[in-house]
Structures are given as structure tokens and as C-alpha cells.
Amino acid sequence: MIRISIDLMGGDFGPEVVIPGVAKALDRHPDVTFVLFGVKADCQALLDQYPKLKAKSVFHECELAVSMDEKPSQALRRGRYISTMWRSIEAVKAGEADVVVSAGNTGALMAMAKFCLRTMASIERPAIAAIWPTLKGESIVLDVGATIGADSQQLLDFALMGGAMARALFEIDRPTVGLLNVGVEEIKGQEEVREAGRMIREANLDTIDYFGFVEGNDLGKGTVDVVVTEGYTGNIALKTAEGTARQIAEYLRAAMSRTWLAKLGYVLAKSAFDLLREKLDPRKVNGGVFLGLNGIVIKSHGGTDAEGFAAAIDVGYDMARNGLTQKIENDLKKYHAKRLPPAGTEADISARVEEI
Amino acid sequence: MIRISIDLMGGDFGPEVVIPGVAKALDRHPDVTFVLFGVKADCQALLDQYPKLKAKSVFHECELAVSMDEKPSQALRRGRYISTMWRSIEAVKAGEADVVVSAGNTGALMAMAKFCLRTMASIERPAIAAIWPTLKGESIVLDVGATIGADSQQLLDFALMGGAMARALFEIDRPTVGLLNVGVEEIKGQEEVREAGRMIREANLDTIDYFGFVEGNDLGKGTVDVVVTEGYTGNIALKTAEGTARQIAEYLRAAMSRTWLAKLGYVLAKSAFDLLREKLDPRKVNGGVFLGLNGIVIKSHGGTDAEGFAAAIDVGYDMARNGLTQKIENDLKKYHAKRLPPAGTEADISARVEEI
Known part of the structure; x- marks a missing residue:
């Protein structure tokens, strides 16, 4: 049984979209129970319309909802301990839920998730991983906006975490991983990216199959299962692809409504x-998917509808069922165990001294 | 009369594509004369097929062609002074041509252009500007791959140069300019980008209309006339958009050939x-378009056909006819004159001391 915690108040439309979305997800996954966090006045009547959902969930009344335009610091100050966002995350920390899904504002959600769940021991900064549709199916791209800039060690961590997520999501043994870079000969890419490439190669990881560098056009091709980059570039690539898709859909719509023949063809x-x-x-x-925290947090688009919110729950369901957190922890341990000599030996001590 | 210098040997197909492309461009612009640089054995027979072009051009025989996979340093060592690429650039330097167009390898072309033409006095690093199709028409995006990383002053220079190019290409008085950034609240963008925003605002430029930050999805929307970013992100955004367009075209092709009805609709x-x-x-x-050099260099896609090469010549033609280099120089001078107090005054001296 999978237990999913839901922030009912997140997103541009709040419970009006989230509650029907949760109901849809329950239809698809009858083995799920939900822990719901909402402001009673906004949720009660809506929840009453979904008796099946009511029977499979516990509703927790909260004092307030974080708003979509609140700054992370403000959201933390105002909503820590008492907001639906915070409490839905806390349910994961307390072991009452396996995963939390929120359509609330990204900055606040990340700030609260970091504060409440903390990052994993060896992880300095969490990442947000997106699922990217490709010509071959789907890939994972990270980081799409959690951090700006990443050093080579952080990029390597992203590669490990993205690899673990690919194993959980696509159920493959050893996903291929590429580092996003530019192909222009003269400027052989950022130093951190090249260094990360060397480090991943040398680490000889058996959890991922390192492919090398990939370029922007490899994203849509699906050249690798996991594409690793830092958050600034990843966020811009993601939004550029979304914008291009909308642009082409608009061209197509305009072209198809231009002549009667085209309209007939369309029909x-x-x-x-x-x-x-x-x-x-x-x-x-x-x-x-927020990666690198002690618990799984799924961020749904704020502007999505019930179907979209249900899809975010699907992702959370897969991640929980396939033990994402455990997979990441194991992979990180495996890597670090390899990297450091056995504890207590002289080599270990000098390695540790060097690290300081 | 516009004089255009052409590297006949550049691109994946060399003169076979370039010569017909030049002939096409001549049809469109009868006021152009061409200075052609080629390896005789590869070009002579082809050129004979285009008597109109022969009549409006001078052919210069060269010893060698830079290959598409040559490293910039290698190309410079082997091809300086004697390759078609170098000599076609040199024609601009010598005042024999107003602009040069090459489909040769980007790294080598940039290296040779920098070496031969040199960067403008106040410009540290050149940029490559791309013309980006948008829902509103076209925008200019730079840098798409000349340099990796850019400090705030370089981003400001890009804004000035992109603005000058927009005035030359779109023939508008005061193009809108945006800085590419990420919208996630918590991570307010790279420090250099924010600093560049402040500097552009404070400079109160009358040659551009500073819009503020834009995001990846604003590229396709055409929110601003000029989008400024550093070369790593710009290159990845460009290739991501190209890749997404190909991906959707492929989806469409597959969908349209799936059923008889769809095929009929397609017809x-x-x-x-x-x-x-x-x-x-x-x-x-x-x-x-290479910006920031003492002369206009146009890079055509290496894999393009004659029509595409002719389009690159069109861009070069517009840039030359509208005095791009002069416009950039004027704009840079205007900005720098404003930035520094009149030479010799006390304020000037302290400003200069501060700079050191």
C-alpha cells in the first residue's frame, strides 16, 4: 500500500482542481491511501462529492495556505508548522506518507522541503528533475531550477540521483547518462562540466552507463535516459522547449483554419x-521530482487541471512504489564507499585530512 | 552597391551548394557584386554554369580549404593567409568587401575572424547572434556559442550590439531588449545577469528599450526584439528549440501516415x-552574425542547401546595406562617452583611478 500526502491548497485553482485530480488518481491506483491537508472551508463541500476518496483518505484541517506569489522566505515565516504545504511535507518526515504532491509555488515548496526533510547526508544541494518527452519515449532532465550553477561534484551527484530515478521510473538496470554541453569546437564547454565528465568516467559506476556529452537537440531525440545540467541552463532549456511546442501548435492551428480545404482536411x-x-x-x-532530500516531494505545475494533477500523483506513486529514496541513498553510499578508503586506515585519515 | 565576399569551400557540401546559393542570392539582389575564394579544381566547372554570377564576381584561387572537423588552432596554423576561409575574411579587412559569408566550421571561422579582423576597441569578446523565428516575427538571440560565461559588462555589450543589429535587420528605432533568466522565485538568477540588468537600466540607453528579464518560453513568443544571454545557455537554448521543432515535425509525420483517413486529410x-x-x-x-569584430562575418549552417546559403547571404546583405558595423560602433561610443566623464576633468581622473 502506498500512502500519498497531498497539499490540497496548492496551484492556481487550489482544491477545485486538486481534489478531482486526487479522485482520478485513486481510480487508477486503488492500492493508495491519501493524507490530505486543506483549509476546511475551501475543501469540505468538494470532498463530500467524492465519497470513494473520502473513504480512502484522512483529512487534516490546517490554518493557512501558502499563496502562489509568496516569496520562499515569507512562506517559511508565515506558514511553517501550520500551512497545508508544510504539514503535507511533514507527513513524509513523520513516516505517515511515502510521498507528498503539491501544486504550490516552487520556491516555497523547495524551501519548506529542504527545511523540513533536510538534504541527504552527502548531498549539498537538491535538484528538480523533469520528465522530458522524447522521440524514443521519455528522459529525465535535471536540474531544471533548484540551484543556479553547480560544481563538478554536484553534477556527479545529479548524475547518480537522476540515474536512480530513471531506474525507479523506467525500470531499467543501468540507465544511460549524458552531461549537457555545447558542441562548438572552439569553446569546449564549461570547466565544471568537463571535470564532471572526467570524474564520472573515473568513478566507474555500475549504477549508470555514462554516455558523455550531449547537446540541446539530444533532449528531444532521447539520446540518453538522463540528461544532467545545472539549474539555470536546465530551466531555460525546459521553458524553451515548452515555448517552442506552443509556438508550433499555434502555427499549426493558424495554418489549418486558413482555407476550407485545410479545415476539411483537419476534420x-x-x-x-x-x-x-x-x-x-x-x-x-x-x-x-525533488531529488536529494530525505523523502520524495513531487511538484505539479501550478496551472494544471485535474488530469495533470493526477499525472503528478502517478509520478509520485511510481517513485514511492519503486523506492526512489532508498535507491538514491544506496547509489550515493556505493559511490562514496568506493571513493574513500575503508574507515580508520591511514589512507582514510589522510584522505579526510585532504578533504578539510 | 554591396560587395560580398564568399568562402566557396565551406559547409558539408562545399562549392556544390555554395555556388548555386550565391547565384540565387544574386537573382534577388542585382546590386551585389561578389568576391569569391575557392580551390580552382573544385569550382571552375561549377562557376561556368552560372554566367550571370561570373559576370558579377571576381574569383580568387586559393591553395587550400579548411575542413569541417579541423580544430580552430589547427585551422589557423594550416590555413592562415592561404585558405579560402582566411582570404574571404581578409577581403573585408582590406576593404574589398562589405561582408563575408562562410558555411565553414564555426570554431575555425571565429578564430580566423578574430585574428584577422580583431575585436572592436571596447569589446572584449565577440558574440554570435542568431535570428529566431517567433509568433510575432523574428527576434535576435545572442550569444549562441562564441563564448562561455559572460560578466555583466559583456552582457551589456551584447545588449548594445544586439540592439544595433535589430535596428539594422528589422529597421526599427529602439528595439526592446531582454536578459534571459529563470523565473523560479527562490533562485533569482545569476548574479552577473542581475548586475547586467542594473547596469543597463542605469545607463539609460536611447538606442535600446530595456525590457527586463525574460524566460525560455519568451523566445518563441517574441516578447522582445533582442534576447541577451551568455554563449553556453544560448547555444543550448537554440539547439533545444531546433530539436523540439524536429521532434514535433516527426510526431506530426507519424500521426498523419497512420490511417487512410489521416492521409486523405493530409492531402x-x-x-x-x-x-x-x-x-x-x-x-x-x-x-x-558575428558581432563585435571590425567587419561583418556571417556564418551559414554547414549542412544547409543552396536556398539556405542564399538566405545567409540575404542576412549579410541587410547587415551591410544598413551599416551594422557603423551602428554598433556608434552605439558603443555613445554608451562609453556617457559612462566616463569628459577626459581630463577631475571626475574623469578619479573615475579612471577607480577603474584601476
């Missing part, structure tokens, strides 16, 4: 266009 | 699909 080919629409549906790949 | 809506194809045609916006 005949409707099944094909529906298929395309499904392929491009951003709701289908909704759900950024 | 009826063919004019609409042709329009879409034209919108997405990468040849139409072919031509990266």
Missing part, C-alpha cells in the same frame, strides 16, 4: 491531430 | 502543411 485527419495533441500534452509529463 | 490540407513547413524551415533563418 478527416482528426484522429491524427488528437494523437499529436496527446503527444504534446504537457499534463502527461506533469510532475517535477 | 486536402496540403497547402496548410506547406505553410507550416515554411514556417519551420530552418533554412529561412540561416545565418549567424
Whole structure:
């Protein structure tokens, strides 16, 4: 049985979208129970409309909801311990839920998640991983916006965590991992990226299959299972791809409504266009996964609808069922055990001294 | 009359594509004369097929061609003074041409252009500007790969140069300029980007209209005329957009050939699909412009066809006709004159001391 904690108040539409979304997810995963956190006045009547959900969930009344435009520091000050966002995260910490899903504002969610769950022992900074639709299926891209800039060790950590997530999500043994870089000969990429490449190669990891550098156009091709980059570039790449998809959909819409013949053609080919629409549906790949924390946090798009929120729950379900946190912890331990000589030996001591 | 220098040997297909491309461009711009640089054995027979072009051009025989996979340093060592690439650039330096167009390898072209033309007095590092198709028309995005990382002063220089290019290309008075950044609240962007924003605002430039920060999805929307970023992120954004466009075209192709009805619909809506194809045609916006050098250098995609190479010449033609180099020089002078108090005054001296 998987237990999922839900922040009912997150997102642009709050419980109106989140509650039907949770109900949809329950239809798909009857083995789930939910722990719900909401402001009673906004949720009660809505919840009453979903008796099946009510039967499989516990509702916790909270004092306040973090708003979508609140700054992380402000959200923490105002909403720590008492907001639906905080308490839904806390349920994971307390072992009452296996994963938390929120459509609330990203900055506040990350700040609260870091504060409440803390980062894993060897992880300095968490990452947000996105699921990226490709010509081959799906890839994982991280970091798409948790941190700006990353040194080579952090990029290596991202590679390990992304690899663990790929194993949990795609159920493959040894996912391929690439480092995002530029191909122009003259400027052979950022020093940290090159150094990370050397380090990953030398680490000889058996949990991932290091591919080497990939470029921006490899994202859509699905060249590798996991693409690693720092948060500034990852966020810009993600939004550029989303923007390009919307731009082309708009071109297509305009072209198809220009002549009667085109309109007729559109009607005949409707099944094909529906298929395309499904392929491009951003709701289908909704759900950024926070990696590197002591617990699984899923961020749904704030502007999504019930179907999209249900998809974010799907991601959380898969991550919990396949033991994402445990996988990441094991992979990190394996790497660090390899990196440091056995504890207590002279080599160990000098290695530790060197680290300081 | 515009004089355009052409490296006939650049690109994946060399003169076979370049010469027909030049001939196409001549049809469109009868006021152009060409200075051609090629290896005789590869070009002579082809050129004979275009008598109109022969009449409006001078052919210079060269000893060697830079290959597409040569490293910049190697290309410089082997090809300086004698390659078609070098000599076509040199024609601009010598005042024999107003602009040079090459489909040769980017790294080598940039290295030779820097070595031969030198950067403008106040410019530390050149940029490559791309023309980006948007829902509103076109924007300019720079840097898409000349340099990795840029400090705030370099980003400001990019804004000035991109603005000058927008005035030359779009013939508008005061283009809007945005700095590419990430929107996630918690991580307010790179320090250099924020600092550049402050500096541009304070400089109160009358040659550009500073918009503020833009995000990845603003590229396709056409939110601003000029988007400024450093070369690593710009290159990844550009290739991500190209990759996404190809990915969606592939989805569409697959969907349209899945059923008989869809195929029939495709035939009826063919004019609409042709329009879409034209919108997405990468040849139409072919031509990266090197900015910040004492002369205009246009880089055509190496893999393009004659139509695409002609489009790169179109860009060069517009840039030369509208005096891009002069515009950039003027704008830079204006900014620097404003920045420093009149020479020799006390304020000037203390400003200079402060700078040291």
C-alpha cells in the first residue's frame, strides 16, 4: 500500500482542481491511501462529492495556505508548522506518507522541503528533475531550477540521483547518462562540466552507463535516459522547449483554419491531430521530482487541471512504489564507499585530512 | 552597391551548394557584386554554369580549404593567409568587401575572424547572434556559442550590439531588449545577469528599450526584439528549440501516415502543411552574425542547401546595406562617452583611478 500526502491548497485553482485530480488518481491506483491537508472551508463541500476518496483518505484541517506569489522566505515565516504545504511535507518526515504532491509555488515548496526533510547526508544541494518527452519515449532532465550553477561534484551527484530515478521510473538496470554541453569546437564547454565528465568516467559506476556529452537537440531525440545540467541552463532549456511546442501548435492551428480545404482536411485527419495533441500534452509529463532530500516531494505545475494533477500523483506513486529514496541513498553510499578508503586506515585519515 | 565576399569551400557540401546559393542570392539582389575564394579544381566547372554570377564576381584561387572537423588552432596554423576561409575574411579587412559569408566550421571561422579582423576597441569578446523565428516575427538571440560565461559588462555589450543589429535587420528605432533568466522565485538568477540588468537600466540607453528579464518560453513568443544571454545557455537554448521543432515535425509525420483517413486529410490540407513547413524551415533563418569584430562575418549552417546559403547571404546583405558595423560602433561610443566623464576633468581622473 502506498500512502500519498497531498497539499490540497496548492496551484492556481487550489482544491477545485486538486481534489478531482486526487479522485482520478485513486481510480487508477486503488492500492493508495491519501493524507490530505486543506483549509476546511475551501475543501469540505468538494470532498463530500467524492465519497470513494473520502473513504480512502484522512483529512487534516490546517490554518493557512501558502499563496502562489509568496516569496520562499515569507512562506517559511508565515506558514511553517501550520500551512497545508508544510504539514503535507511533514507527513513524509513523520513516516505517515511515502510521498507528498503539491501544486504550490516552487520556491516555497523547495524551501519548506529542504527545511523540513533536510538534504541527504552527502548531498549539498537538491535538484528538480523533469520528465522530458522524447522521440524514443521519455528522459529525465535535471536540474531544471533548484540551484543556479553547480560544481563538478554536484553534477556527479545529479548524475547518480537522476540515474536512480530513471531506474525507479523506467525500470531499467543501468540507465544511460549524458552531461549537457555545447558542441562548438572552439569553446569546449564549461570547466565544471568537463571535470564532471572526467570524474564520472573515473568513478566507474555500475549504477549508470555514462554516455558523455550531449547537446540541446539530444533532449528531444532521447539520446540518453538522463540528461544532467545545472539549474539555470536546465530551466531555460525546459521553458524553451515548452515555448517552442506552443509556438508550433499555434502555427499549426493558424495554418489549418486558413482555407476550407485545410479545415476539411483537419476534420478527416482528426484522429491524427488528437494523437499529436496527446503527444504534446504537457499534463502527461506533469510532475517535477525533488531529488536529494530525505523523502520524495513531487511538484505539479501550478496551472494544471485535474488530469495533470493526477499525472503528478502517478509520478509520485511510481517513485514511492519503486523506492526512489532508498535507491538514491544506496547509489550515493556505493559511490562514496568506493571513493574513500575503508574507515580508520591511514589512507582514510589522510584522505579526510585532504578533504578539510 | 554591396560587395560580398564568399568562402566557396565551406559547409558539408562545399562549392556544390555554395555556388548555386550565391547565384540565387544574386537573382534577388542585382546590386551585389561578389568576391569569391575557392580551390580552382573544385569550382571552375561549377562557376561556368552560372554566367550571370561570373559576370558579377571576381574569383580568387586559393591553395587550400579548411575542413569541417579541423580544430580552430589547427585551422589557423594550416590555413592562415592561404585558405579560402582566411582570404574571404581578409577581403573585408582590406576593404574589398562589405561582408563575408562562410558555411565553414564555426570554431575555425571565429578564430580566423578574430585574428584577422580583431575585436572592436571596447569589446572584449565577440558574440554570435542568431535570428529566431517567433509568433510575432523574428527576434535576435545572442550569444549562441562564441563564448562561455559572460560578466555583466559583456552582457551589456551584447545588449548594445544586439540592439544595433535589430535596428539594422528589422529597421526599427529602439528595439526592446531582454536578459534571459529563470523565473523560479527562490533562485533569482545569476548574479552577473542581475548586475547586467542594473547596469543597463542605469545607463539609460536611447538606442535600446530595456525590457527586463525574460524566460525560455519568451523566445518563441517574441516578447522582445533582442534576447541577451551568455554563449553556453544560448547555444543550448537554440539547439533545444531546433530539436523540439524536429521532434514535433516527426510526431506530426507519424500521426498523419497512420490511417487512410489521416492521409486523405493530409492531402486536402496540403497547402496548410506547406505553410507550416515554411514556417519551420530552418533554412529561412540561416545565418549567424558575428558581432563585435571590425567587419561583418556571417556564418551559414554547414549542412544547409543552396536556398539556405542564399538566405545567409540575404542576412549579410541587410547587415551591410544598413551599416551594422557603423551602428554598433556608434552605439558603443555613445554608451562609453556617457559612462566616463569628459577626459581630463577631475571626475574623469578619479573615475579612471577607480577603474584601476
